Amino acid sequence: MKVKAINRVEQRETGFERKGDLKQVRRNLNPELHPFERAVEYTRALNAAKLERVFAKPFVAALSGHTDGINCLARNPKRLNSLVSGSASGELFLWDVPERRAIYNYVGHERAVKAVTVSDCGSLCFSCGDEGVVKMWRVPHAPLGGVTETVDHHPVSSFDAGQVLRGIDHHWKRPLFATAGEKVEVWDHERASPLHSFVWGADSVESVRFNPVESDIFTSCGNDRSIALYDIRTGNPLHKLVMQTKTNSVAWNPIEAFNFTCANEDCCLYTYDMRRLDIAKMVHKDHVSAVLDVDYSPTGREFVSGSYDRSVRIFKYDGGHSRDVYHTKRMQRVFGVRFSGDGSYVFSASDDMNVRIWKARASQKMGTLLPREKSKQAYNAALVKRYGHMPEVKRITRHRHLPKAIYTTGKLRREVTESDRKKQLNRIKHSAPGSIKTKPARKKKIVTRLE
Amino acid sequence: MAASKSQKALRWKHREARGGPSVPSRKDDFSAQDVKVKARLKREGALDREAVKNAAGVEFWLNTHDHGEIEPENELEKTWRLKQDEVASLVEVGAASKRYDLKLGQLGPYACSYSRDGRWLLLGGKKGHLAMLDWQKHKVVCEVQVRETVKDVCFLHNNVFFAAAQRKEVYVYDKRGLEVHRMRDHKDVEKLCFLPNHFLLSSIGMQGVLRYQDTSTGEIVAQHRTKLGPCKAMCLNSYNGVVLCGHAGGTATMWSPNMTTPLVKMLCHRGPVNSLAVDQSGRYLVTVGTDKQMKVWDVRTFKLLHAYFCSAPAKSVEISQRGLVGISWGSRVQVWKDALQTKASAPYMNHQQSSGHIRQIRFCPYEDVVGIGHEGGFSSILVPGAGEPNYDSFVASPYQTRRERREHEVHSLLDKLQPDTIVLDPQSVGNIKLDPKQVVAQKKEQQRAAAAAIVSKQRTKNESKQKMKGKNKPTKRHRKKQLNIIRDNKEAVEELVKQKTAQNQREVGEHVPSALKRFF
Numbered sequence: 001m002k003v004k005a006i007n008r009v010e011q012r013e014t015g016f017e018r019k020g021d022l023k024q025v026r027r028n029l030n031p032e033l034h035p036f037e038r039a040v041e042y043t044r045a046l047n048a049a050k051l052e053r054v055f056a057k058p059f060v061a062a063l064s065g066h067t068d069g070i071n072c073l074a075r076n077p078k079r080l081n082s083l084v085s086g087s088a089s090g091e092l093f094l095w096d097v098p099e100r101r102a103i104y105n106y107v108g109h110e111r112a113v114k115a116v117t118v119s120d121c122g123s124l125c126f127s128c129g130d131e132g133v134v135k136m137w138r139v140p141h142a143p144l145g146g147v148t149e150t151v152d153h154h155p156v157s158s159f160d161a162g163q164v165l166r167g168i169d170h171h172w173k174r175p176l177f178a179t180a181g182e183k184v185e186v187w188d189h190e191r192a193s194p195l196h197s198f199v200w201g202a203d204s205v206e207s208v209r210f211n212p213v214e215s216d217i218f219t220s221c222g223n224d225r226s227i228a229l230y231d232i233r234t235g236n237p238l239h240k241l242v243m244q245t246k247t248n249s250v251a252w253n254p255i256e257a258f259n260f261t262c263a264n265e266d267c268c269l270y271t272y273d274m275r276r277l278d279i280a281k282m283v284h285k286d287h288v289s290a291v292l293d294v295d296y297s298p299t300g301r302e303f304v305s306g307s308y309d310r311s312v313r314i315f316k317y318d319g320g321h322s323r324d325v326y327h328t329k330r331m332q333r334v335f336g337v338r339f340s341g342d343g344s345y346v347f348s349a350s351d352d353m354n355v356r357i358w359k360a361r362a363s364q365k366m367g368t369l370l371p372r373e374k375s376k377q378a379y380n381a382a383l384v385k386r387y388g389h390m391p392e393v394k395r396i397t398r399h400r401h402l403p404k405a406i407y408t409t410g411k412l413r414r415e416v417t418e419s420d421r422k423k424q425l426n427r428i429k430h431s432a433p434g435s436i437k438t439k440p441a442r443k444k445k446i447v448t449r450l451e
Numbered sequence: 452m453a454a455s456k457s458q459k460a461l462r463w464k465h466r467e468a469r470g471g472p473s474v475p476s477r478k479d480d481f482s483a484q485d486v487k488v489k490a491r492l493k494r495e496g497a498l499d500r501e502a503v504k505n506a507a508g509v510e511f512w513l514n515t516h517d518h519g520e521i522e523p524e525n526e527l528e529k530t531w532r533l534k535q536d537e538v539a540s541l542v543e544v545g546a547a548s549k550r551y552d553l554k555l556g557q558l559g560p561y562a563c564s565y566s567r568d569g570r571w572l573l574l575g576g577k578k579g580h581l582a583m584l585d586w587q588k589h590k591v592v593c594e595v596q597v598r599e600t601v602k603d604v605c606f607l608h609n610n611v612f613f614a615a616a617q618r619k620e621v622y623v624y625d626k627r628g629l630e631v632h633r634m635r636d637h638k639d640v641e642k643l644c645f646l647p648n649h650f651l652l653s654s655i656g657m658q659g660v661l662r663y664q665d666t667s668t669g670e671i672v673a674q675h676r677t678k679l680g681p682c683k684a685m686c687l688n689s690y691n692g693v694v695l696c697g698h699a700g701g702t703a704t705m706w707s708p709n710m711t712t713p714l715v716k717m718l719c720h721r722g723p724v725n726s727l728a729v730d731q732s733g734r735y736l737v738t739v740g741t742d743k744q745m746k747v748w749d750v751r752t753f754k755l756l757h758a759y760f761c762s763a764p765a766k767s768v769e770i771s772q773r774g775l776v777g778i779s780w781g782s783r784v785q786v787w788k789d790a791l792q793t794k795a796s797a798p799y800m801n802h803q804q805s806s807g808h809i810r811q812i813r814f815c816p817y818e819d820v821v822g823i824g825h826e827g828g829f830s831s832i833l834v835p836g837a838g839e840p841n842y843d844s845f846v847a848s849p850y851q852t853r854r855e856r857r858e859h860e861v862h863s864l865l866d867k868l869q870p871d872t873i874v875l876d877p878q879s880v881g882n883i884k885l886d887p888k889q890v891v892a893q894k895k896e897q898q899r900a901a902a903a904a905i906v907s908k909q910r911t912k913n914e915s916k917q918k919m920k921g922k923n924k925p926t927k928r929h930r931k932k933q934l935n936i937i938r939d940n941k942e943a944v945e946e947l948v949k950q951k952t953a954q955n956q957r958e959v960g961e962h963v964p965s966a967l968k969r970f971f
Contacts, residue, residue, distance in 0.1 A: 001528050003541035005519040005549075005819040005835040014850050023852075027513055028843040029506045032731045032772075035690050036648050038880040039872040047865065387881055 045387035048380035049396045056362035058326050060345065063095050063355040065102045065150075070349035072115045073293075073336035076139065077172075078122025080341045084139075085355050086113030092127050093150075094139065097340075097347075097357065101150070106137050108155045115168040115207070117177065124156075124189070126177055128165035133158050134179060134187065159187055161194075167207035172215040176232070180205035184220050186232055200228055200237050209250045213257035217274075221247035225447070227262055229274060240450040241277045243270075249293045253317060255300025261317075263291035263305055266445065267413070269315065277449050280442040284315045286322040288409040293336050297343040297360065304346045304360075306334030309406055312348045314360065325400050326358050518773060519546075519819040519835030521799075530788075531798045538833045546833065549587070549820050552806075555580065555828035560810035563824040564613075566606045567647060568847035569816040569838070573613050574829055575604035577810075581615055583626060586831070593628035605643040607652065607666055608863060609856055614652055616640035621654055623666075636671055637662055642685035646692050649868045651708070653694050657681045661696065663708045663870065672870050673708035684726045688750070690733020692873040697724025703738055707873040714875055717753050719746055730770040735791040737776055739765035745778055747791055757794045759787070769821075771814035771837035775799065777821055779809040784823060786834050802832050817842045817849060 011017060015024035031037070068089035076082040083095040090109035093102040111130035118125050118139060125137040135155040167180035175189040184205050185194035198220075205222040216232040225246045229238040245265040253259040253271075259281060261271045269284040269291055289309035296303045302323070306312050310331055313322035332351035339346055339360065346358040359366065365373070387393050402410070428436050521530045521538075539547040555561065558576035565572055572586040579599050583592040592610075603616040607623070612631070614623050621640050623632035639657040646653065650667040659680050663672040677696060684697030693714060694706045701720040704713035719727075720740030727738040729750065736748040745759040745768065763780040770776050776787040788799035806827030813822045815831075818838045823830045842848060848855065872880055886894070921927070 001524060001530075001533065001537075001541065002522040003520075003533075003538055003835055004517070004522075005538075005542040005546040005833055006516070006817070006838055006840050007543045007546040008516075008849075009545065010850050016850075023855075025844045026842055026848070027509050027845070028839070028841040029509050030839075030841075032690075033839070033843050033846050035733075036692070036868060036872065036877055038878055039868050040648070040866050042872070042881045043866055043868055389883060390881060 041383060042387055042390065045383035045393055048384050049393045051380070052363045052384065053396060053399070055365070058324070058359045058362040059328060060357040060359060061100050063100055063102070063357070064353065065093055066091055066353040068353060069335065069351035070353065070355060071113060071335050073338050073347060073349040073355065074116045074118050074125070075338045075341060075347070076118045076122050077120060077341070082139065083338070083347060083355065084116050084118060084125055085336070085349050086116045086127055086129070087353070088112040090129065092116065092137070094125070095355065103150060104140070104153045105150050106155070107152050108135050114166050117168050117170045119170045119175070120172050126168055126170060128161070128168045128179055130164055132161050132163050132165055132181070134161060134165065134168065136189070159192060161185065167205065167220070169208045169210050169218065171210050172212050174215070178208045178210065178218055180208045180220050184208060184230065196232065196235050198230055198237055200240060201226065206247070207249050209252060211252050211257055212254045219250045219260060221250055221262060239277055241272070242447040242450070244445045244447055248291060251294045251296050251303060253296050253300045254298055261294055261296070261303055263294040265290045267291065269294060269305055270445070271317070278443070278446065282318055282320060283441050284320060284322070286313055286325070287311070288406050288413060292334060295338045297339045298341060299343050302360070304337045304339055306337035306348055308333050309409070310334065310403070311406060312337055312346065312358065314346065324362055325402065327403055327406070331356065514841040516840035518840045519837070521835050529797070531801050533800065535802060535832050538835070542833065542835070546819070549818065549831060550833050551831050553829040554806070559826040559828055560808060561824035561829050562601065562603050562811050563813050563822045563829055564605050565813055565815045565822065566610045567816060568842070568849045568851060569818050570849040571606070571610040572822065573604045573606060574824065575601040575615055577601060581624065581628070583610070583613065592626055595624065595628040602641050603643045605645050607645055608647055608650060609860060614643055614645070616643050616654065616656070634664065636664065641681070641683045644685050644687045644694060646687060647863070649692060649870055649873065651870065653685070655682045655685050655696055661694065661706055667864060667867060675706060675711055677704060679704065684724050686728050688729040688733050689731060690729070691875060691877045693875060695727055695729060695736070697727045697738060699723040701740060703727055703736070708870040709873065715753060717748070719748070720744060725764060725766055726768045728768045728770045730774055730791060731772055735770070737768050737770060739768045739778055757790070759790070766809065767811045769812055769814050772816055772839040773836060775814070775834065775837045777812050777814060777834070779812045779823070782807060782809055782825070784809065784812055784821065784832070786821070788836065800834055804830060814838070816847065
């Protein structure tokens, strides 16, 4: 008879001989030893969802220094830490973001600065405003850290447009920039007069944006409720889309560069495919007042929008509703928003004379993470995703506290849309079949399309 | 050195047989139509396969210990003839030292319980003797004389605390032997049982009330009156956290804290159920009763699989981690192998305890040892093949240090499950319950039919309606409404009116024409 019985020796099992030795860990993945797998995972998912909300503290810092409401914001495409902002009193500041300090004070504008942009090389900056003059400024090359005081700087050169300017944007590859005023003009760095001048109906154009990939194409949006596309190569306007309400700003998706999102006066954002302007790809709802600015994350997966309702929202590129909403008691109407160059921060410029820095992911821990922390966070994120359909997890992850004004207005708006929907249904029910045609929400706001 | 293909396949079969995941096939990924869903399924399928591969790797490379066994060399040798002395002489010295007797003559019979890592042993003598031992090192951790009857003992979430059911109430002691809690809600308790994932201590006794108390918050989670009389048999289904009770009427009931009635009530024996046990996978239930039967039940279908005859009514039954069934009656212990899936023809091992009646037997987790609590004290015997040879440090480690124990305690509290996760099928947690397609179609059809019925009814009503002038006057409407109001004197008034009309009728003869009646 052969008999064998379990006989363990502690030292051999644990590999622990003297002090300081690492103890050996044994694993047995037999599911019988790990009961309640689903229940434990669900509990962890619930805890992860709660922790995510506990750690959701998106506000990082406020950059103060302006003496009037900030109208415009631009980030340097070549540099993560530099940001330019212009205010209604004609101030223009270059900020060192990690130091949270203005390092240059660009002196030269007499009246409000309406728009600002940084060139593709990252060393020049262009601003324009009510005077009708575009001013070119130098942006320092050297690392910015260690500066302790704000230095006054004067413009390198200026371009006289002879009209009130409202928008400016720099070409992504060539030394060109476009301005928007009574007409849309394209300028060269070296020339005093515009290369091209486009006029198409609108008496005043609000903003211009160059396409980051097909870089000779740009859009403008104007007071005649239109969004127009232009091509510099042909020197002609391409298409024009007229919507029911005015568009305030346009941003191109840097990854899918044929798509652009426009911030509309009717509280919504619309994403269009430039090849198919007869229908929006997506309507992004949630703001309760006019949306004033929009900017894409460099990843192209998200965009940020700022609104007249004193809130900043972050949307997924294909999300009908916002992923997150940022607000503080002191933040007023938001006139400019920008994503940081690495996609991990969001900047907002508002009427209360502050530029604010927010985290793009509210509960993200900033700074270097230990590998264990990283894997734990990834595990938690995966759990929340997996059990996101459970009512409790869903409730916690979706909940956002809103200021009372936004909350009540939002509620009211929802009620209005719901009653409209009901009324339309009733109309359809009580009229001859086919006599009432419904338009999909993605088409509803489009008035015409011009070639 | 890599595992050969055949070895891998064998491992897979082994895993599947134990209820592990089966090898996922690549075909499953492409059943969906939508491109995005397809891609996601493909990605997740790849992850699944990788996880399974890794798990198989862990099993192959890390689970290096083999389980114990007794191998007869020819057909004439029978394992059940083997005596403990012989077993001890045949195994290694380290394993042989796990067989010992504790002679505690005056204070027995003893109830016993092992901690979940198998390192600590808890003894409760009927005459009030409580002891906790580090049994492999033969060290006493604490010893108390409570001077009261001790009916049952059990460890709480780790070896620091243990509960003892005494004459009237349940007490909690720490590992120094100090009484830390007195649980007055638990009265006349006969059996105790602890649910480690939920931190629930459940008890049942002479009142037949099953109580659940959360040991981390201290609140009573549930109290269920079984209404089946005093209960002396209880066990835990560790697969789903359901508590099973055996009753005097021969029924076994399954309980969760969420329902006041049993989840399942099954008639198991002709006569009282003495003891019951569920195996680790939660599939098999073994009950023993006074009708001298040991019955094996399928917990999924609640059907009887096998019945074994015992020469005397068994008092105690227990299933080991590897599915060995141990039963005891009188002073005899019998261990059955392969008795759950198949009907075994002969016991695996027999043991005759020389010192008195046995109160309780317990398999030690992760060891090939059975602990026997009896009148003369406590004995430990060797049963090769009983315990799981490979432990998981994150589940229960016999070599846990104090720091690890503390860490483990924190983690288990973070992962503490709510009582509402105790259901018969633990895999259903987090699932969406969808109606089957047919049911959905049926419901829709019903809805449509109901709507159509309402419309047609309304239509016929509208058509049949004869509009009469003056029916809808405000005064008429008001009068109609008044008629509907039920006053307490209404009946009396009606009665009066009836009487009066009857009187009138009586006074006037039948032959009088109705038009002339008013003249009479």
